[in-house]
Amino acid sequence: MRKQIRERMISLVIILIGLSILTYGLLFLLPSDPVDVLIDSLGLPHEPETIARFNKQYGFDKPFWVQYWNWLKNVFHGDFGYSVKYAMPVNEALWRKLPNTIKLACSSFITMIIISFPLGILSAVYKNKVADYIIRFLSFIGVSIPSFWFGMMMIYLFGVELKWLPVAGFTSWKGLIMPTLTLGITNSASYIRRIRAVMIEQMSEEYISGLKSRGISKRRIIFRHVLPNSLLAVITMLGMSFGGMLGGTMIVETIFGWNGIGSAAMGAITARDYYLVQGYVLWMGFIYVIVNLVVDISYQFIDPRIRRGMQQK
Amino acid sequence: MMSTSNAASVKSAKKIKKPMSKARKKAWIKFSVAMFFAILFVCFSIFAGLFSPYDPLETHYDHMLEAPSRRFICGTDQLGRDIFSRLLHGGKTSLLIAFLVTGIVAFVGIFIGTAAGFIGGVFDVLFMRLCDILMAFPGSIFTIALVSFIGTGIPNLILAMCLTSWTGFARISRSLVLSVKNNVYIEQARMGGASDWKILMVYIIPNVLPSLLVNIFQSIGGKLLTISGLSLLGLGSPQPTPEWGFMLSEGKNFMYQAPWMLTFPGLIILINVVIFNLLSDSIQELMNPKESVW
Numbered sequence: 001m002r003k004q005i006r007e008r009m010i011s012l013v014i015i016l017i018g019l020s021i022l023t024y025g026l027l028f029l030l031p032s033d034p035v036d037v038l039i040d041s042l043g044l045p046h047e048p049e050t051i052a053r054f055n056k057q058y059g060f061d062k063p064f065w066v067q068y069w070n071w072l073k074n075v076f077h078g079d080f081g082y083s084v085k086y087a088m089p090v091n092e093a094l095w096r097k098l099p100n101t102i103k104l105a106c107s108s109f110i111t112m113i114i115i116s117f118p119l120g121i122l123s124a125v126y127k128n129k130v131a132d133y134i135i136r137f138l139s140f141i142g143v144s145i146p147s148f149w150f151g152m153m154m155i156y157l158f159g160v161e162l163k164w165l166p167v168a169g170f171t172s173w174k175g176l177i178m179p180t181l182t183l184g185i186t187n188s189a190s191y192i193r194r195i196r197a198v199m200i201e202q203m204s205e206e207y208i209s210g211l212k213s214r215g216i217s218k219r220r221i222i223f224r225h226v227l228p229n230s231l232l233a234v235i236t237m238l239g240m241s242f243g244g245m246l247g248g249t250m251i252v253e254t255i256f257g258w259n260g261i262g263s264a265a266m267g268a269i270t271a272r273d274y275y276l277v278q279g280y281v282l283w284m285g286f287i288y289v290i291v292n293l294v295v296d297i298s299y300q301f302i303d304p305r306i307r308r309g310m311q312q313k
Numbered sequence: 314m315m316s317t318s319n320a321a322s323v324k325s326a327k328k329i330k331k332p333m334s335k336a337r338k339k340a341w342i343k344f345s346v347a348m349f350f351a352i353l354f355v356c357f358s359i360f361a362g363l364f365s366p367y368d369p370l371e372t373h374y375d376h377m378l379e380a381p382s383r384r385f386i387c388g389t390d391q392l393g394r395d396i397f398s399r400l401l402h403g404g405k406t407s408l409l410i411a412f413l414v415t416g417i418v419a420f421v422g423i424f425i426g427t428a429a430g431f432i433g434g435v436f437d438v439l440f441m442r443l444c445d446i447l448m449a450f451p452g453s454i455f456t457i458a459l460v461s462f463i464g465t466g467i468p469n470l471i472l473a474m475c476l477t478s479w480t481g482f483a484r485i486s487r488s489l490v491l492s493v494k495n496n497v498y499i500e501q502a503r504m505g506g507a508s509d510w511k512i513l514m515v516y517i518i519p520n521v522l523p524s525l526l527v528n529i530f531q532s533i534g535g536k537l538l539t540i541s542g543l544s545l546l547g548l549g550s551p552q553p554t555p556e557w558g559f560m561l562s563e564g565k566n567f568m569y570q571a572p573w574m575l576t577f578p579g580l581i582i583l584i585n586v587v588i589f590n591l592l593s594d595s596i597q598e599l600m601n602p603k604e605s606v607w
Contacts, residue, residue: 014442145583146583152568153579156568159571160569247450251545272462280454281458285454288450
């Protein structure tokens with residue numbers, strides 16, 4: 001168990017280092033020199049002195065690894081560079097908007113769970129019945145539907161036609177409803193399919209027919225035996241779903257005008273504010289990695305086999 | 314395989330096969346219908362010029378934002394361009410990119426993945442680490458960032474999507490290789506004097522490829538969604554070129570006056586993704602009817 005955790009930690013460190021290298025490396029993919037980009041974005045003239053000054057200040061003339069190391073040191077101090085668009089340090093700009101994104105991601109995540117668990121269980125239990133067919137059809141459409149289009153159609157229906165909800169912007173809790181539903185519903189579709197698949201697999205295990213032959217009621221078998229056993233497999237997928245949700249926030253925030261870090265990054269892309277994009281990518285990767293770590297660890301605590309193995313040691 | 318041994322009491326093998334063949338038949342029907350529509354849509358896109366009533370860039374200033382009518386089946390946009398023609402021509406861009414990216418990604422991913430699984434050792438470890446790192450970026454965030462740094466436009470879009478999404482195929486083919494690697498026939502081929510390269514090309518890759526078909530078709534649908542998402546954000550094709558995602562982003566601005574600018578492009582994306590997902594599902598059902606729960 002210790003060894004497992006140690007290995008997990010080593011891979012975590014490697015992933016984080018790789019994540020930061022790739023994110024930093026993005027700057028070197030710019031078609032033009034980072035110095036020129038910086039000068040452009042600040043609206044300064046391209047004079048040799050300015051270029052030399054920025055080179056000295058930011059170390060653009062040094063080799064990649066030196067630059068990377070300096071950048072990493074700054075990142076550890078919470079310095080991601082200066083955002084030209086928001087006229088403040090990148091970290092400050094992101095910190096201000098991060099709560100909104102987390103609010104959106106968490107509420108969508110909860111919505112997804114509320115939708116997908118009952119439906120997934122229902123369609124597994126009533127396999128090949130009418131309810132199952134309806135759920136399967138809907139979730140198949142849900143997997144294929146573009147989330148941004150779903151969001152736009154909701155805006156059109158509830159915002160423009162029925163005028164129940166605000167069309168865009170972040171004014172009250174009402175503004176949260178549509179982005180949440182968009183992310184929650186579209187992401188729940190694939191999750192319903194997974195829950196159903198895992199549960200059906202469990203239900204075809206031999207211990208289930210053993211339980212049946214002992215005359216235990218169907219409800220008891222499903223809730224006491226099938227569900228806990230399926231839950232383990234389902235939880236590992238939760239981390240990945242959360243990642244999909246985080247990734248989806250960017251486009252959904254942009255569509256709904258939600259004032260989170262996703263729409264901030266989108267604005268930064270159009271404004272060529274590269275440091276903010278960089279900071280955003282690093283933050284998102286970091287959050288995703290940590291969420292997956294938490295899921296992994298909690299998985300080991302939930303599984304009684306692993307938990308008891310740990311106590312023995 | 315299991316069912317045949319369990320069903321020893323059943324006298325003839327035909328009786329066991331019968332329910333299987335019914336499921337297979339259903340899967341075949343599903344497959345052919347989906348394939349028919351896939352080919353249909355691809356043909357519509359390739360020969361868009363023949364089917365479209367107007368030039369996709371032709372503007373009719375006296376018919377701006379017109380509702381769907383007999384003359385303009387799907388209505389017109391803010392410049393009076395025929396949406397139906399634009400949808401047909403847009404398919405060329407969207408589907409072509411989706412096919413191209415899937416092709417490249419599948420080729421590279423399968424090759425690297427099988428090599429990693431087959432060679433093992435340090436190469437495998439390095440490969441897995443790289444995959445872990447690339448997969449640590451949630452969703453298409455890294456793709457979006459890449460495009461924004463290397464510059465927008467279709468070639469860059471394709472490049473960015475390829476760079477970030479080969480890992481999926483690589484991982485799957487690696488695990489598939491690991492599952493067939495220790496089969497007896499590989500051992501026998503080796504004893505027969507086949508080189509590593511030959512074993513990989515003749516015995517392992519052909520063995521792994523069919524199961525990857527499922528992923529390939531699924532990937533086409535997924536790529537369609539990514540492409541339209543990226544061009545919706547303005548990272549895809551340049552302005553006048555018709556593209557489904559970009560048409561949606563235009564439609565959003567005219568939601569009040571012309572909702573048809575929003576409904577039709579989205580619907581066409583949905584239909585195409587549904588078709589390719591159906592294809593992937595039906596192939597899954599055809600290949601291993603026991604495992605398919607869908």
